[in-house]
Amino acid sequence: MNKYLLALSLMTASISASASTTVIDNFNGGNISVDATGSYTNDIAYAPAFGGSHKIKITSDSMYTDDASAKVRNDHFKHNADDGISAISTISWGTNASAGIAITEQYFALDFFRDQGDADFLLTLSDADSGSSVSFAGIHSLTSNISEIQFIALASFSGIDFDDVRAISLEITGGQGTDITIDSLTAVPTPSALILLSIGLATFGFNSRKIKA
Numbered sequence: 001m002n003k004y005l006l007a008l009s010l011m012t013a014s015i016s017a018s019a020s021t022t023v024i025d026n027f028n029g030g031n032i033s034v035d036a037t038g039s040y041t042n043d044i045a046y047a048p049a050f051g052g053s054h055k056i057k058i059t060s061d062s063m064y065t066d067d068a069s070a071k072v073r074n075d076h077f078k079h080n081a082d083d084g085i086s087a088i089s090t091i092s093w094g095t096n097a098s099a100g101i102a103i104t105e106q107y108f109a110l111d112f113f114r115d116q117g118d119a120d121f122l123l124t125l126s127d128a129d130s131g132s133s134v135s136f137a138g139i140h141s142l143t144s145n146i147s148e149i150q151f152i153a154l155a156s157f158s159g160i161d162f163d164d165v166r167a168i169s170l171e172i173t174g175g176q177g178t179d180i181t182i183d184s185l186t187a188v189p190t191p192s193a194l195i196l197l198s199i200g201l202a203t204f205g206f207n208s209r210k211i212k213a
Contacts, residue, residue, distance in 0.1 A: 020105060021188050022101070022104075022187035023184065024187065025054060025077075025185050026183070026186075027072050027075050027076055031071075031074075032071070033069060033070070033072070034056055034057060034071075035066050035068070035069050036058045036060035036062065036065050036087055037058065037060070054092060054093045056070045056072070056077070056090070057070065057089065058070040058079070058088065058089040058090075060081060060086065060087035061085065061086050067081065067082045067087075068080065068085055068089075070091075076181050076182065076183055078181050079172045079174055079179070079182075080179050080180075081117070081177055081178050082177065083177040084177065085176060086178075087174050087178070088172065088173050088174070089172045089174070090169055090170065090171045091169065091182075092168070093167065093169070099128065100166040102162065102163045102164070103154065103165055103187050104162070106153065106154055106155075106188075106189055107151045107152060107153055107154060107187070107188050107189070107191060108151070108152040108185060108187055108188070109150070109184075109185070109187075109191075110149065110152065110170075111149050111182070111183040111185075112148060112149075112180060112181060112182045113147045113148075113180070113181040113182075114148065115179035115180070115181065116177060117180075118174070119173060119174045119175065120172075120173045121171070121172055121173075122170070123170055124167075124171070125157050125160050125165060125168055126160075126167040127160050127161040127164055127166060128161065128165070128166045129164060151188075154187075170185060
């Protein structure tokens with residue numbers, strides 16, 4: 001076996017063994033839609049981590065409800081506002097069980113695509129013991145027509161009991177005409193492991209080309 005392939009295989013196995021993920025939502029449970037101002041609670045198991053439902057809602061500064069919408073379509077959540085209209089959408093996850101979920105990873109990974117406009121995200125957690133919530137604000141997408149993954153450290157949420165998380169919400173505050181698509185929200189291990197794997201793949205590809213040459 002090529003020594004580079006062996007090294008890559010060992011590195012991948014090491015990363016995989018230490019990596020764990022908790023999928024908060026990947027929006028693969030069906031299609032729903034709500035116009036501003038309104039809310040819809042989904043009873044299908046959209047949120048694997050909580051094993052229950054989520055709620056989506058949207059409000060706008062327009063007098064017409066169909067000028068802004070929040071939708072789940074084709075495994076995505078979509079926030080959309082017409083030109084000249086600003087809107088705020090929220091996705092909320094929670095459980096009615098006697099205990100919440102444990103989140104043992106180090107980061108939240110928000111995978112999204114920004115079609116146009118500006119948006120800020122606000123992620124809020126609530127624990128079961130105190131019912132308090134801690135928010136992390138200031139994630140701002142600066143580039144249009146590109147996919148991004150924003151990592152939010154769990155350490156930012158001081159005071160939260162991560163062994164018993166009861167509720168999570170994601171608020172999207174969009175500027176005029178903002179169009180944002182979210183693919184997933186997942187709790188992941190340190191991003192450095194993912195970066196290391198990417199470097200390993202790039203190194204393997206480079207050496208493979210070098211050997212063939």
